[in-house]
Amino acid sequence: LPLSVAAKSTFSTDEEQTPFDDITTYNNFYEFGTDKSDPAQYASMMKTSPWSVTVDGECAKPGKLNLEDILKPHSKEERIYRLRCVEGWSMVIPWLGFPLADLLKRFEPTSKAKYVSFETLFDSEQMPGQKRNVLDWPYAEGLRLDEAMHPLSFIATGLYGKDLLNQNGAPLRLVVPWKYGFKSIKSIVKISFVEKQPDTSWGRSAPGEYGFYSNVNPEVDHPRWSQRKERRIGEFRKRDTLMFNGYAEQVASLYSGLDLRKNY
Amino acid sequence: MRAQTAVQIREPYFTKAFKPVVFALALLPLALLGWGVWQDTLGANPIETITRSLGEWTLRFLLLTLLLSTLRRATGWVQGIRLRRMLGLFAFFYGVLHLLSYLWLDQFFDWAEIWYDIVERPFITVGMLAFVLMTPLALTSFKAAIRKLGRNWQRLHTLIYPLTMLGVLHFWWLADSKSRTEVPLIYAVLLAVLLGERLWRWSVPRFSKTPVTH
Numbered sequence: 305l306p307l308s309v310a311a312k313s314t315f316s317t318d319e320e321q322t323p324f325d326d327i328t329t330y331n332n333f334y335e336f337g338t339d340k341s342d343p344a345q346y347a348s349m350m351k352t353s354p355w356s357v358t359v360d361g362e363c364a365k366p367g368k369l370n371l372e373d374i375l376k377p378h379s380k381e382e383r384i385y386r387l388r389c390v391e392g393w394s395m396v397i398p399w400l401g402f403p404l405a406d407l408l409k410r411f412e413p414t415s416k417a418k419y420v421s422f423e424t425l426f427d428s429e430q431m432p433g434q435k436r437n438v439l440d441w442p443y444a445e446g447l448r449l450d451e452a453m454h455p456l457s458f459i460a461t462g463l464y465g466k467d468l469l470n471q472n473g474a475p476l477r478l479v480v481p482w483k484y485g486f487k488s489i490k491s492i493v494k495i496s497f498v499e500k501q502p503d504t505s506w507g508r509s510a511p512g513e514y515g516f517y518s519n520v521n522p523e524v525d526h527p528r529w530s531q532r533k534e535r536r537i538g539e540f541r542k543r544d545t546l547m548f549n550g551y552a553e554q555v556a557s558l559y560s561g562l563d564l565r566k567n568y
Numbered sequence: 569m570r571a572q573t574a575v576q577i578r579e580p581y582f583t584k585a586f587k588p589v590v591f592a593l594a595l596l597p598l599a600l601l602g603w604g605v606w607q608d609t610l611g612a613n614p615i616e617t618i619t620r621s622l623g624e625w626t627l628r629f630l631l632l633t634l635l636l637s638t639l640r641r642a643t644g645w646v647q648g649i650r651l652r653r654m655l656g657l658f659a660f661f662y663g664v665l666h667l668l669s670y671l672w673l674d675q676f677f678d679w680a681e682i683w684y685d686i687v688e689r690p691f692i693t694v695g696m697l698a699f700v701l702m703t704p705l706a707l708t709s710f711k712a713a714i715r716k717l718g719r720n721w722q723r724l725h726t727l728i729y730p731l732t733m734l735g736v737l738h739f740w741w742l743a744d745s746k747s748r749t750e751v752p753l754i755y756a757v758l759l760a761v762l763l764g765e766r767l768w769r770w771s772v773p774r775f776s777k778t779p780v781t782h
Contacts, residue, residue, distance in 0.1 A: 325612075326612035330611060340612075527690075528689055530685065535615065535616075542676070
């Protein structure tokens with residue numbers, strides 16, 4: 305879809321965008337290896353067509369949809385978001401896609417649905433990194449339903465006006481800009497509406513390091529990284545990390561009354 | 569004994585050619601990093617690449633330094649020992665650059681933040697400790713110090729064992745809790761082999777015709 309057709313969003317930042325080459329060669333996608341350069345090297349092994357997504361759990365219209373049917377009702381828009389990795393680096397990425405809420409509403413979640421969980425494709429023939437037991441496969445992530453329904457939460461199918469490359473989570477991925485990057489699960493094949501807070505891969509791997517919320521928070525350190533500062537890819541000096549990655553105005557109210565030090 | 573049959577490099581080739589070549593090779597990693605900066609081939613996050621590469625080279629030179637006397641005992645190549653000071657000093661050299669890249673490129677000499685890192689993050693704590701232990705070894709590596717310290721020099725320089733272990737631990741703890749430990753594991757295994765050989769020679773005296781020095 306040409307950029308001129310994509311609607312401009314008021315949620316977009318006008319900060320300088322990270323070069324396409326950096327966005328597509330510096331990736332954490334352990335399904336293809338744990339080095340930042342592995343995904344760009346091996347992600348072509350993944351077949352993104354045909355692709356289907358299973359929707360189940362507490363909703364009126366569960367089912368298995370192929371990618372075309374997922375995408376059809378949504379017009380694409382561009383969202384230029386900051387992305388902050390838990391490792392202390394950040395990028396600015398012009399995503400292409402549609403609000404997550406618009407997708408989720410189609411399945412008519414019931415009143416029992418309190419959380420949404422997501423899963424990435426699990427097939428070690430296509431994702432050689434899954435042959436090693438570095439995480440609990442398939443990769444799983446989750447959001448509280450109100451987080452998922454927030455207008456900032458986004459499903460990306462492209463960036464820089466082009467279709468997503470596999471290393472960035474083709475054919476569709478989540479983008480939750482106020483949380484650390486690993487929450488934005490890639491190459492989604494399953495969406496479940498659930499009553500209880502779901503497990504996440506990183507949470508299972510190291511519960512003391514990766515909490516369910518994982519909101520960007522300069523006040524709460526990761527055991528191995530101070531989260532007070534970050535290096536924007538392409539910049540020399542570090543910059544201060546902002547609460548909720550600079551989206552506090554939009555999302556802080558989601559967490560009123562919640563102790564963010566405990567609920568990291 | 570195998571020790572007498574091993575091939576030695578003829579003098580003066582060892583001093584005039586072999587040693588300078590090793591010296592030049594030891595500078596190559598730095599040169600390649602410099603070239604990478606110049607040509608912008610170090611990826612999206614060159615500072616991370618530089619810091620990690622310098623850290624790994626520090627470990628590699630420490631292991632090479634430890635390898636020389638193992639090699640002598642295993643093959644009888646006695647000349648290698650004459651490279652030990654040079655390789656040990658290269659380990660320190662890369663260690664200084666590794667530390668400097670952290671202090672400068674990572675923290676921009678924000679001493680409060682650095683202190684906080686040392687106290688709060690165990691992998692930084694052990695890395696700093698390894699560096700602190702390496703410093704007196706580098707400072708006493710010249711002839712006058714060796715003469716002056718006598719037997720204590722030998723004792724002091726056994727610090728290479730704990731400091732290399734701390735270096736490997738530093739790398740291990742940097743890795744994610746469950747994943748990414750494969751490369752640090754390789755260093756741990758190599759170190760275990762080098763230390764194990766010493767332990768074995770030391771505990772089985774009949775093999776230790778050549779005394780166990782580092």
